[in-house]
Amino acid sequence: MRSWLKIFALAALLLTALVPARADVPRPRDEPKPQREAHISTPMRIEPNPRAKEARLLIPRAVWEQMRAGLAGNDAQSAATTARGFTLGAAQTAMAGLFLSLAFAFGGVWFVRARRPTNKLTSAALGVALLAVAGGATASIVYANAGPPPVARSLTSKILTPEAIPYGVYGQVKVELVEGGDFITLVLPPQAGK
Amino acid sequence: MQQLAGNLTLARRTRTYVRATPFAIACLGFCLVAALLIGWQPLQLSIATVFLFAGPHNLVEFRYFLTRMPARWGRSKLFYMTALGGVLLLTTAYVLLYALGQSWYLNETAWTVSIALWNTLLLLWLATLVYLRGRQTRGRRDWSWAFAVALLLCAGAWAAPVWCSLALVYLHPLVALWFLDRQLKRTRPQWRKAYHLCLAALPLMLALLWLQLAHTPDLPASGDALAWRIAQHAGAGLLPGVSTHLLVATHVFLETLHYGVWLVLMPVVSLGAGGWRADKIPLATRGAGLARIVRAALVLGIFAVLALWAGFTIDYTTTRDIYFTCAMAHVLAEAPFLIRLL
Numbered sequence: 001m002r003s004w005l006k007i008f009a010l011a012a013l014l015l016t017a018l019v020p021a022r023a024d025v026p027r028p029r030d031e032p033k034p035q036r037e038a039h040i041s042t043p044m045r046i047e048p049n050p051r052a053k054e055a056r057l058l059i060p061r062a063v064w065e066q067m068r069a070g071l072a073g074n075d076a077q078s079a080a081t082t083a084r085g086f087t088l089g090a091a092q093t094a095m096a097g098l099f100l101s102l103a104f105a106f107g108g109v110w111f112v113r114a115r116r117p118t119n120k121l122t123s124a125a126l127g128v129a130l131l132a133v134a135g136g137a138t139a140s141i142v143y144a145n146a147g148p149p150p151v152a153r154s155l156t157s158k159i160l161t162p163e164a165i166p167y168g169v170y171g172q173v174k175v176e177l178v179e180g181g182d183f184i185t186l187v188l189p190p191q192a193g194k
Numbered sequence: 195m196q197q198l199a200g201n202l203t204l205a206r207r208t209r210t211y212v213r214a215t216p217f218a219i220a221c222l223g224f225c226l227v228a229a230l231l232i233g234w235q236p237l238q239l240s241i242a243t244v245f246l247f248a249g250p251h252n253l254v255e256f257r258y259f260l261t262r263m264p265a266r267w268g269r270s271k272l273f274y275m276t277a278l279g280g281v282l283l284l285t286t287a288y289v290l291l292y293a294l295g296q297s298w299y300l301n302e303t304a305w306t307v308s309i310a311l312w313n314t315l316l317l318l319w320l321a322t323l324v325y326l327r328g329r330q331t332r333g334r335r336d337w338s339w340a341f342a343v344a345l346l347l348c349a350g351a352w353a354a355p356v357w358c359s360l361a362l363v364y365l366h367p368l369v370a371l372w373f374l375d376r377q378l379k380r381t382r383p384q385w386r387k388a389y390h391l392c393l394a395a396l397p398l399m400l401a402l403l404w405l406q407l408a409h410t411p412d413l414p415a416s417g418d419a420l421a422w423r424i425a426q427h428a429g430a431g432l433l434p435g436v437s438t439h440l441l442v443a444t445h446v447f448l449e450t451l452h453y454g455v456w457l458v459l460m461p462v463v464s465l466g467a468g469g470w471r472a473d474k475i476p477l478a479t480r481g482a483g484l485a486r487i488v489r490a491a492l493v494l495g496i497f498a499v500l501a502l503w504a505g506f507t508i509d510y511t512t513t514r515d516i517y518f519t520c521a522m523a524h525v526l527a528e529a530p531f532l533i534r535l536l
Binding site for chain 2: 089091092093095096097098099100102103104106107109110113114127
């Protein structure tokens with residue numbers, strides 16, 4: 001009975017440590033929320049540049065100022081709050097990890113102390129079983145389908161081919177503010193930067 | 195004789211059924227009407243409910259806590275000292291944090307760390323209270339699991355401090371429902387089944403409310419500081435993809451249930467007709483001095499409610515901000531008294 005409980009507890013611990021995995025799946029497209037976003041309309045140009053080493057998004061200063069003005073007041077504060085909710089600093093991560101470890105340590109000590117030498121299913125074992133079920137249910141949310149092709153995983157001039165259209169594309173882009181000009185330019189290198 | 199006893203039991207059961215049914219119908223009817231009205235005009239009803247009921251419900255809660263507080267703490271001394279000390283410390287820290295945040299004295303990092311620290315203290319305080327309560331139960335049960343749960347939640351509080359604060363906004367109204375359940379168990383056990391039926395219907399009502407409002411446009415908040423604050427309080431800043439109409443309606447609906455429980459149901463099931471007589475309060479029976487203090491506190495409470503109404507009339511937005519900051523005291527005070535009922 002005791003060895004069975006140990007195996008059960010270990011399995012529950014492993015299951016609860018699992019988190020929903022999103023294996024290389026493109027992020028869902030955001031629904032536009034025109035009423036809440038600071039938006040401006042501006043012309044944009046996509047420019048394949050054989051000399052470029054990396055993808056660059058050039059935003060004219062004038063356009064940038066307009067965007068900032070649009071974010072002024074309540075929307076700016078709202079955006080700041082949203083960012084605050086999602087960003088995780090190093091100290092926060094460390095503290096979260098510390099408390100998570102302590103939680104497991106305290107939970108383990110309690111579990112060992114609460115164990116009774118009986119053949120009946122104890123409340124502790126029932127608690128572990130519930131955790132296992134919850135963990136298992138959470139772990140089942142796995143998106144392990146194939147990811148987009150390599151062409152759609154970096155911003156190069158190759159994205160302008162029909163092959164990338166079904167997936168959309170994503171990749172790193174260097175955002176720069178430039179003086180002069182009145183439209184945003186996306187400069188695309190011939191191949192992904194090293 | 196047995197037949198007579200059987201008949202009496204049957205009669206009592208029938209009477210119980212008759213009493214519980216109007217209670218369930220009234221509860222469900224109130225929830226349904228509240229959901230419909232709030233779904234229709236959430237912003238206006240948010241303003242109106244806070245104006246009318248925020249102060250009085252605090253007064254009733256205070257009166258209830260006075261009733262639940264024993265005249266002599268005895269072996270519960272450590273529990274009550276931890277409880278009251280925690281309420282005082284955490285409320286002071288919260289008000290200070292709010293004041294510093296409002297004056298932009300804290301930068302974003304300092305604010306995030308401070309709120310995470312506050313949440314951590316709150317969770318550890320709650321775990322300590324649960325643990326102490328376990329030691330007072332018959333058989334001195336080991337409730338040290340509370341620390342494991344609290345530490346797990348602390349990890350969440352550090353990973354997403356703002357989400358933790360939002361959770362408190364939405365979970366606090368539900369605490370009143372738990373209070374009512376524990377109180378019914380003590381004083382009106384015959385209503386409990388009907389009450390559980392009402393509780394089971396609550397998620398359904400919320401789901402209907404969400405289905406109805408999921409695609410409604412955001413509330414018109416541009417240029418209206420009060421509307422913007424109400425939406426932010428309901429989590430609009432953290433959930434930009436969700437309609438503020440839905441968020442505000444959900445929050446107001448839960449708050450309305452909270453007010454309803456404290457203003458109507460709790461006095462009915464716990465305080466009774468002589469609810470406002472100070473001599474019914476255990477603390478007041480301990481001596482003339484304490485009796486005077488209890489009476490003075492109740493009178494002060496009535497004046498506080500009147501002052502709050504006056505404040506709302508003069509400057510609703512500022513008073514609402516101040517109220518929701520200071521109201522943290524009653525949110526915290528609920529915890530030890532609920533734990534005592536476990």
